[in-house]
């Protein structure tokens with residue numbers, strides 16, 4: 070989605086021509102119950118074509134092929150975990166499944182509880198963070214969800230609208 074009606078709100082090279090009223094109305098459309106149903110919220114800034122090329126060549130950056138392999142591995146882990154259950158992947162977990170498969174350690178629980186209180190998260194958001202944490206751990210090939218997985222999942226929840 071665009072950050073505003075004209076699309077240039079975060080653009081350093083172009084100027085957003087929206088009025089305050091248009092910005093408010095755009096924001097209202099995308100916050101609340103609708104955004105609550107979307108698992109991950111990520112602020113994406115405009116990028117120069119030149120920079121994209123540079124990043125592809127940069128050392129240490131993960132290639133598309135490596136990403137694909139990682140995703141396929143995480144999918145395989147989930148297929149194996151949920152074999153013989155009513156679930157197909159982390160996204161399909163219901164309340165009971167979450168209790169069984171998205172167990173947090175003390176540190177993970179504590180960071181999520183703090184976020185729940187401080188960020189005023191909805192129950193729906195809470196559940197989504199647990200599922201995304203599970204997926205981040207799976208991408209890493211780790212069985213137990215740790216504090217860092219919860220922290221990363223939380224980062225995908227804090228929308229720029231809250232800043």
Ligand SMILES: [Zn+2]
Nearest residue numbers: 073075085087
């Ligand atoms: Zn604008």
